[in-house]
Amino acid sequence: MASSPKTSASTTSAPASSATTSSASSFRQRPWVRWGAPLLLVVGLAVLPLVMTEGANDTLARIGVFAVAVLGLNVVMGYTGQVSLGQIFFLGLGAYVTAYGVQSGWNIVLVFVLTCLIPAVAGLLVALAAARLGGLAIAMVTIALPIVGVPLAKRLSDFTGGSQGLSARFVEAPEGSGLYDDQWQLYLVLVIGGIVFLMTSLLVRGKYGRAFAIVKGNENVASSMGISPYRYKVLAFTIASLIGGVSGFLYMVVVQYTSPETMSFGHSIELLVAMVIGGAGSIVGSLLGGAFYVIVPDVTNAIDPSLTALLQGALLLAVLFVLPGGLVSLPRALTRRLRRSPAGRGSAAPPTTPSSTPGSGTAAEQSETERQGHA
Amino acid sequence: MGKFVQLVVDGLSTGSVYAALALAIVLVHQATGLINFAQGGMAVLSAYVAWWLTNQGLPLIVAILLAIVFSVVFGALVERWLMRRFERGDPDTAVVVTIGLLTLITGFAGWLWTYNNQQFPSLFPLDTVSFLGVSVSVRSLGTTAVIVVAMLLLQGLFVGTKLGLALRAVAINPQSAAFSGLPVGRLLMVGWGLAAALGAVAAALVAPQLTLTPGMLDNALVYALAAVILGGLTSPIGVVVAAWIIGILENLAAVYVPFIGFDLKVAVPFILIFVVLIVRPQGLFGRKTVVRV
Numbered sequence: 242m243a244s245s246p247k248t249s250a251s252t253t254s255a256p257a258s259s260a261t262t263s264s265a266s267s268f269r270q271r272p273w274v275r276w277g278a279p280l281l282l283v284v285g286l287a288v289l290p291l292v293m294t295e296g297a298n299d300t301l302a303r304i305g306v307f308a309v310a311v312l313g314l315n316v317v318m319g320y321t322g323q324v325s326l327g328q329i330f331f332l333g334l335g336a337y338v339t340a341y342g343v344q345s346g347w348n349i350v351l352v353f354v355l356t357c358l359i360p361a362v363a364g365l366l367v368a369l370a371a372a373r374l375g376g377l378a379i380a381m382v383t384i385a386l387p388i389v390g391v392p393l394a395k396r397l398s399d400f401t402g403g404s405q406g407l408s409a410r411f412v413e414a415p416e417g418s419g420l421y422d423d424q425w426q427l428y429l430v431l432v433i434g435g436i437v438f439l440m441t442s443l444l445v446r447g448k449y450g451r452a453f454a455i456v457k458g459n460e461n462v463a464s465s466m467g468i469s470p471y472r473y474k475v476l477a478f479t480i481a482s483l484i485g486g487v488s489g490f491l492y493m494v495v496v497q498y499t500s501p502e503t504m505s506f507g508h509s510i511e512l513l514v515a516m517v518i519g520g521a522g523s524i525v526g527s528l529l530g531g532a533f534y535v536i537v538p539d540v541t542n543a544i545d546p547s548l549t550a551l552l553q554g555a556l557l558l559a560v561l562f563v564l565p566g567g568l569v570s571l572p573r574a575l576t577r578r579l580r581r582s583p584a585g586r587g588s589a590a591p592p593t594t595p596s597s598t599p600g601s602g603t604a605a606e607q608s609e610t611e612r613q614g615h616a
Numbered sequence: 617m618g619k620f621v622q623l624v625v626d627g628l629s630t631g632s633v634y635a636a637l638a639l640a641i642v643l644v645h646q647a648t649g650l651i652n653f654a655q656g657g658m659a660v661l662s663a664y665v666a667w668w669l670t671n672q673g674l675p676l677i678v679a680i681l682l683a684i685v686f687s688v689v690f691g692a693l694v695e696r697w698l699m700r701r702f703e704r705g706d707p708d709t710a711v712v713v714t715i716g717l718l719t720l721i722t723g724f725a726g727w728l729w730t731y732n733n734q735q736f737p738s739l740f741p742l743d744t745v746s747f748l749g750v751s752v753s754v755r756s757l758g759t760t761a762v763i764v765v766a767m768l769l770l771q772g773l774f775v776g777t778k779l780g781l782a783l784r785a786v787a788i789n790p791q792s793a794a795f796s797g798l799p800v801g802r803l804l805m806v807g808w809g810l811a812a813a814l815g816a817v818a819a820a821l822v823a824p825q826l827t828l829t830p831g832m833l834d835n836a837l838v839y840a841l842a843a844v845i846l847g848g849l850t851s852p853i854g855v856v857v858a859a860w861i862i863g864i865l866e867n868l869a870a871v872y873v874p875f876i877g878f879d880l881k882v883a884v885p886f887i888l889i890f891v892v893l894i895v896r897p898q899g900l901f902g903r904k905t906v907v908r909v
Contacts (some may be wrong), residue, residue, distance in 0.1 A: 322708055324708050371893075373894075384837075385886050388835060395885070513712070517712050547728075551720065553719050554716050557720075558698070558720060
């Protein structure tokens with residue numbers, strides 16, 4: 242799983258990245274592009290809910306919900322390299338906390354804070370035990386979360402409503418705003434999701450992000466540098482759980498109903514599939530992953546519902562074979578292929594093209610060379 | 617007392633199913649250094665093959681044997697054409713590949729044979745036998761016996777044959793094995809095939825009880841992984857013992873601990889794991905591995 246061009250560029254030391262700027266990244270660094278593009282994005286997202294149909298708004302809101310969930314998974318898996326199969330559990334937990342809080346008539350701000358805190362604490366406890374074992378133990382332990390979570394949710398029917406689940410309608414467009422409910426819901430998802438994305442991208446670009454990358458690249462190197470792999474794995478997992486909780490809150494904003502089925506094992510796998518296909522270790526990849534999670538079942542259900550899992554599995558394997566960086570690396574892979582074909586020099590070319598040397602960690606470099614070898 | 621013994625024997629039989637899956641996982645891990653999350657899915661596929669063959673009119677035992685042959689071939693092909701590319705790379709990517717395989721197999725079985733529960737005929741009668749005044753179900757005894765025999769055969773293969781020696785050599789050090797002239801790639805295929813066969817035996821034995829669905833062994837996979845963690849990835853015997861302990865404990869807990877009950881017994885191995893991880897992080901029987909930088 243290669244990290245994305247953006248993040249790897251930011252994790253390289255400053256002189257190296259300024260010395261090696263390709264035409265693409267210098268375009269991206271022009272001031273009017275740097276400030277104009279995000280501004281355009283914000284304005285676009287602010288206008289979009291007003292002009293789209295109700296169905297499109299709902300789809301976009303659901304994409305936002307699962308993009309946040311995928312982002313959480315990316316923190317622990319894409320950036321820190323710890324396979325987690327339990328992310329959906331934290332979404333479900335967040336959704337239950339929200340539904341229970343709303344039904345009990347608690348203040349919505351308090352509900353939101355609890356929706357962040359309770360999954361984070363649960364994630365912390367799981368990680369404290371699971372991260373003690375090295376390697377793939379986190380994957381082997383977290384696979385149990387959805388499998389234990391579903392019967393647990395059915396059992397604790399006083400809190401969860403058992404198999405019937407809980408519904409909570411608490412998001413209605415404020416009086417006088419002139420908005421429809423679906424527009425208001427989408428705005429909430431955009432704002433809260435946007436803040437989560439912003440904070441996470443700051444996190445993974447900063448000090449902690451570099452520590453995560455080293456833990457992912459080589460744990461022994463990390464500990465020799467005074468970075469405790471154990472502590473950072475636990476931290477990454479806790480943050481992932483917290484973000485999962487937030488996505489659970491957003492899930493209740495949009496779907497307004499949750500049941501044990503929300504956190505089933507199948508959904509947990511689908512979330513991981515979506516993350517890898519979108520692009521592991523990438524902010525944009527998380528958005529693409531959220532879109533994949535929502536759109537693919539919508540499309541396949543229209544054709545044949547029993548095809549969904551088959552298609553997802555096939556797509557995941559195809560992506561891993563052809564495009565290990567996920568959909569987010571597609572433009573880069575295409576430009577590289579275009580650039581290479583006239584040159585005709587094959588594998589000698591890519592290392593000299595600056596945009597393809599991440600230099601952030603051994604893992605990124607390995608998969609980079611692997612991809613060149615098979616491209 | 618009779619109930620207790622019956623519970624223990626039943627636990628031993630489900631524990632044997634977990635043990636077979638767990639052993640398959642350890643086998644693959646020793647050979648290729650990765651955890652195959654599709655081990656259960658592959659086993660379910662072979663159970664579907666056996667079920668389809670019985671529907672074609674073949675006797676059950678023949679169908680199961682053919683399904684085992686199928687899974688040996690399938691396991692070898694998966695190793696050669698899917699996993700080979702990812703074995704030397706990042707282990708996390710390889711794990712994601714196995715998860716993709718699990719999704720693909722589940723989806724394939726669901727698409728071809730629907731997600732509805734199918735009745736799978738039982739190899740053993742549903743009678744009980746009296747033994748020292750305690751009645752015990754034949755199916756539980758039979759399941760345990762068959763899996764123990766399969767394990768002993770596997771052990772014999774590894775210890776007593778040249779093929780087993782070669783397999784062990786590849787597991788310990790693939791590079792040196794290759795240098796001394798062993799066909800490492802083909803041996804890895806054999807290892808995957810054997811693991812798949814063990815899974816197929818487990819699936820055929822447990823399918824009558826669980827009824828056949830594409831996700832039939834999802835829970836069993838979780839138990840098997842728990843057994844792998846508890847037993848330690850480096851210890852086949854430890855894994856089998858851990859699987860039996862898990863099988864028996866969860867059965868006892870389901871009946872004697874009111875809060876757990878039958879629906880939450882899947883949580884039992886993980887409570888165990890939490891306790892063990894705090895006390896003995898390398899697993900009950902595992903060794904601490906030291907990695908050189």
